[in-house]
Amino acid sequence: MQQLSVKHLLGIKGLTRADIELIFETADTFKEVLNRPIKKVPSLRDITVANVFFENSTRTRLSFELAQKRLSADVINFSSSSSSVKKGETLLDTVNNILAMKVDMIVMRHSSPGSPHFLAKHIKANIVNAGDGTHEHPTQALLDAFSIREEHGEVAGKKVAIIGDILHSRVALSNIFALQLLGAEVMVCGPITLLPKYIKELGVKVELDVRKALQWCDVANVLRIQLERQQIKYFPSLREYSLYYGINKKLLDSLDKKITVMHPGPINRGVELSSDAADSDHSIILNQVENGVAIRMAVMYLLAQN
Numbered sequence: 001m002q003q004l005s006v007k008h009l010l011g012i013k014g015l016t017r018a019d020i021e022l023i024f025e026t027a028d029t030f031k032e033v034l035n036r037p038i039k040k041v042p043s044l045r046d047i048t049v050a051n052v053f054f055e056n057s058t059r060t061r062l063s064f065e066l067a068q069k070r071l072s073a074d075v076i077n078f079s080s081s082s083s084s085v086k087k088g089e090t091l092l093d094t095v096n097n098i099l100a101m102k103v104d105m106i107v108m109r110h111s112s113p114g115s116p117h118f119l120a121k122h123i124k125a126n127i128v129n130a131g132d133g134t135h136e137h138p139t140q141a142l143l144d145a146f147s148i149r150e151e152h153g154e155v156a157g158k159k160v161a162i163i164g165d166i167l168h169s170r171v172a173l174s175n176i177f178a179l180q181l182l183g184a185e186v187m188v189c190g191p192i193t194l195l196p197k198y199i200k201e202l203g204v205k206v207e208l209d210v211r212k213a214l215q216w217c218d219v220a221n222v223l224r225i226q227l228e229r230q231q232i233k234y235f236p237s238l239r240e241y242s243l244y245y246g247i248n249k250k251l252l253d254s255l256d257k258k259i260t261v262m263h264p265g266p267i268n269r270g271v272e273l274s275s276d277a278a279d280s281d282h283s284i285i286l287n288q289v290e291n292g293v294a295i296r297m298a299v300m301y302l303l304a305q306n
């Protein structure tokens with residue numbers, strides 16, 4: 001059996017192209033399972049997984065839990081807001097107490113960049129990073145690239161524009177790494193204040209004009225303005241952001257070709273994306289959500305072998 005080169009999925013950084021291709025081939029099989037009347041396989045029947053979330057989530061948490069249940073794993077859920085973290089317990093103590101209950105795998109979302117990497121140095125269980133602050137969100141990038149492959153046949157050679165708040169986005173960084181590994185061309189677009197200073201060092205094109213970015217790309221991955229991570233004002237108002245960077249159906253229809261619109265969610269409708277664009281036939285946003293379950297099944301199934 002083919003295996004991943006890693007014990008943990010801490011980020012796309014650290015994966016090889018062969019790892020991603022193996023995850024995609026495995027996800028193809030699981031997607032087929034998910035479309036059968038009986039959507040369950042016994043692949044992780046002897047495995048117990050803890051979903052440890054220190055930050056809010058809808059899609060990622062539900063998608064991981066559903067993926068675990070489809071694989072017949074035993075599942076426990078931890079949410080920091082109702083836990084003893086509130087009484088001062090450390091991250092490592094919290095996780096070690098969960099592992100003492102004979103848990104095999106930890107899926108963790110945390111607001112601190114690098115927290116899953118810290119855990120990996122101290123625990124034996126497999127770790128899946130479900131988003132660490134502004135750093136990485138590897139399963140989101142995998143499901144995004146998988147959705148592009150599904151829509152366009154392959155990722156290699158495709159032009160992907162990532163548009164919006166790049167500075168605070170873990171999705172942007174993981175997408176850049178994954179798309180480049182798979183041979184896509186990547187552009188980032190947004191107000192200059194929302195582009196990190198080091199961005200060109202990552203080998204991406206940079207564009208400040210959203211129309212030019214849309215005209216260039218085959219796929220636009222539109223990101224949310226992450227107000228919860230912004231301590232200062234990066235642009236005058238949401239209204240102004242929407243005016244200059246918001247994508248609507250009229251703008252999409254005015255392009256020379258039909259492009260694919262993606263969004264990792266949650267969408268701020270009327271800010272980065274209008275409803276008529278989000279719900280148009282350009283959009284594969286709900287396909288991304290559907291593919292997330294198959295991708296997460298593949299990741300956990302493969303990691304459990306290592």
Ligand code: CP
Pocket residue numbers: 056057058059060061131140264265266
């Ligand atoms: N895409 C994403 O991470 O969504 P949630 O924050 O709802 O999990």
